[in-house]
Amino acid sequence: MKLTGIETRIVEMPLVTPFRTSFGTETVRQVLVVRAVAEGAEGWGECGASESPLYSSEYTAGAQDVLERFFIPALRTAQQELGDDFGAHRVAPALAPFKQHRLAKSALETAVLDAQLRTQGVSFADYFGAVRDSVPCGVSLGITDTMDQLLNTVEASLAAGYLRIKLKIEPGWDLEPVRAVRDRFGDIDLQVDANAAYRRSDARLLARLDAFELTLLEQPLPADDLLGHAALAREIATPICLDESATSSRAVATAVELGACSIINIKPGRVGGYLEARRIHDLCSANDIPVWCGGMLETGIGRAANVALAALPGFTMPGDTSASERYYQTDLTEPFRLVDGRIAVPHGPGLGVTPIPEILERFTVSRAWHPV
Numbered sequence: 001m002k003l004t005g006i007e008t009r010i011v012e013m014p015l016v017t018p019f020r021t022s023f024g025t026e027t028v029r030q031v032l033v034v035r036a037v038a039e040g041a042e043g044w045g046e047c048g049a050s051e052s053p054l055y056s057s058e059y060t061a062g063a064q065d066v067l068e069r070f071f072i073p074a075l076r077t078a079q080q081e082l083g084d085d086f087g088a089h090r091v092a093p094a095l096a097p098f099k100q101h102r103l104a105k106s107a108l109e110t111a112v113l114d115a116q117l118r119t120q121g122v123s124f125a126d127y128f129g130a131v132r133d134s135v136p137c138g139v140s141l142g143i144t145d146t147m148d149q150l151l152n153t154v155e156a157s158l159a160a161g162y163l164r165i166k167l168k169i170e171p172g173w174d175l176e177p178v179r180a181v182r183d184r185f186g187d188i189d190l191q192v193d194a195n196a197a198y199r200r201s202d203a204r205l206l207a208r209l210d211a212f213e214l215t216l217l218e219q220p221l222p223a224d225d226l227l228g229h230a231a232l233a234r235e236i237a238t239p240i241c242l243d244e245s246a247t248s249s250r251a252v253a254t255a256v257e258l259g260a261c262s263i264i265n266i267k268p269g270r271v272g273g274y275l276e277a278r279r280i281h282d283l284c285s286a287n288d289i290p291v292w293c294g295g296m297l298e299t300g301i302g303r304a305a306n307v308a309l310a311a312l313p314g315f316t317m318p319g320d321t322s323a324s325e326r327y328y329q330t331d332l333t334e335p336f337r338l339v340d341g342r343i344a345v346p347h348g349p350g351l352g353v354t355p356i357p358e359i360l361e362r363f364t365v366s367r368a369w370h371p372v
């Protein structure tokens, strides 16, 4: 493939409802969208970073800067050196000298991969080895001001057909909301996500969640406390799932070997891209570790790629691949809709969806073009 240039663009999309987690409240999603222009096709990627470095150390303006200042020039050099051998599989090696910035790296690799697959007429699903035409979907529900608001949101989510409910928790909002949901809705598939808000000294409190037979407890402790998660796993019955800690296949192998988790939330952006995400899927499948596809409030661009990834055989649990309307009144692409609790896997070339130009323009706040 021959890349001719990369466009970076920042869009701002209002969320249908504020999304509150233990690390903050998001009301407008500021997304860095990357377009890779190649001879014969253009590809799309999006960066999972948000405006502030609260979920991860990355943030939108920083991701745009690291792309423009280091990653796109490195891609230009790689293409000059490799010529016809250049392709999406060369992006991660070209960017490897630069440390971290995985969300930004993922956006660029995804855009190049999408362009490449569109020129080849191959879908993400076929490229990854998808085995399903649709994937079971869960939903992630934020912290609410009142218990009634939470119960109403759970009720609406179940009525919409979501097959799994995930509640955000934090110290002071954990046992009570879980008990209220269990009391009202019985033995639904229910899990919680702490986004690293607890400490090892909270073990006895977290052990009280065992009474509610949750599917999993996601990232209770800080991302770098693998030993703390391993100790906690020995003290509670609820399976531990890692998100923020699971930054690469090596990190996942270490966490699993330490007994820090028994389930992994795979987020392609968090691990540097879909190629690394597939490696983690393969590693977990080989070790009987169930995985599910996490979410970062993606627009239809990232949602299309996530749904394709979630169709791999090892994705045996409903993920956070919710419908577009969960987050956006108007998505950048044709909206992803929930049908009987599932979302159809796009089957067109590349992502199988493309941003709708007038909608993309409507939400665009800045853009830049970089010849390659």
Ligand SMILES: CC(=O)N[C@@H](Cc1ccc2ccccc2c1)C(=O)O
Pocket (backbone or CB within 6 Å): 019, 021, 026, 048, 049, 050, 055, 140, 193, 195, 243, 294, 295, 296, 297, 320
């Ligand atoms: C669906 C879900 O719960 N996602 C993340 C948390 C999260 C929430 C909000 C975000 C907003 C902008 C960027 C990243 C974000 C990540 C999680 O599983 O921990």
Ligand SMILES: [Mg+2]
Pocket (backbone or CB within 6 Å): 193, 195, 218, 219, 243, 244, 265, 294
């Ligand atoms: Mg999480």
